[in-house]
Amino acid sequence: MPTHDELDVAKRIVIGLNKIGLALRHHAWQKADKARLTPTQGQILSFLDAHAGECVGTSAVAEALALTRPTASEAIHALVQKGWVKREPSPADRRAACWTLTEAGRRQAEAAKTWADFLLPAVAALDPNEQVIFLRSLMKMIRVLQVQQKIPIAAMCVTCRFFRPCVHDDPQKPHHCAFVDAPLGDRDLQLMCSDHETADEAHAAHVWNILTQRRRRHDDPRVHDGVPDAAAGAAETRRD
Template identity: 35%
Template sequence: METPKNPTPVNQRIREGLSRVAMAMRTDDWNRAKTSGLNPTQLAILELLEGREDGLSVKEIAANLGVSQPTATDSITALERKGFVAKRSAGTDKRGVNVGIAPEGLSVLEAVRSSQSVAEQSVDALADHEQEDLLITLVKMIRHLQEIDAIPIQRMCASCRYFAPFSHSDVAQPHHCNFVNAAFGQRDIRIDCREHETADPASRAATWDVFQQG
């Protein structure tokens, strides 16, 4: 029996907490998707494709969403029928086809974002320093998931070749983005950046060492 003197492991309790948050977010995703006549997987595909000018293959979409390729294909077909996505040539490979978001799909995303999600509301309930700490904690957790191949490389600052952590003495803006040549702070760390370019493994490891030591 669990007691204050003999609690379950802290990682298990944190997992339980995250599962409660995930449950609320799943309900929120259903409600947001329903307003546009979509299901959560279809909405997630639109959100994934946003800002990716070259689109993604079905395999990449499935991997990023953690669903099977047949499930991804069915959802893409439904979105294509609605005119929310379109297929395009995959770069230099004339035989390859990527899926990209259409203007109508972008309009859908704008509509569903017109109201604040329950997750965003819960984050707003935190103090500024708590929000910043949570953001950095999430970056660390996502980075670990990437390193053990549980999820694909995400478009985070921490994995980007343009990211130079703690390169400035300014406590408020210690980091530097070489893409826009500008300093920025911890609160500005991105989980999904459109300008992201994945650094090579050695550079990613070196950048991460500096980031977490800072």
């Protein structure tokens, strides 16, 4: 009889993910000292860089990185002190800030973006077949975490390059996210997606077109026998 602990596979996976998390944290701090840029600060720079052009306030940063607003506020001010971020007034709201990168900040952000690439050699130890399965598994997990609100939500699907509007027949979940590979409903769009990556303008315009067209149809709901109205609308507005 083996005397090894009888932990099931799932628990051992959790332990393993923890190890990876440990590596991430450790590495983040290691580099922190070199670049005078702590983990949180680096992530804020990356986030601001990814959302350049949008008006990103303290709250948006806090939400994206799963921090409280005070914590985000302090970290941002540290970056301001270092001359990498500056405050622009929001056109709409005199209370709100629009944090933007300075020229030096953009350079820092470029460097910070690759901070996790030290994991790439480890990933390369998997053969291509394993990588695909591993990625698919990660996506499944991330989706569950998102649904359970364990992962912060970062940006709107509508501006995301992974977003595919109106491709399913299910009226509850007509859209599709190509990153987590799962259907999305309209109410999911209100939330922001933690896997968001800004789409190019063409894609964004395309998405917007489809959404606005369909919404018009939606205003005039038709119910067929056993056929949901949105399905008909989606089918008609779908485009290749």
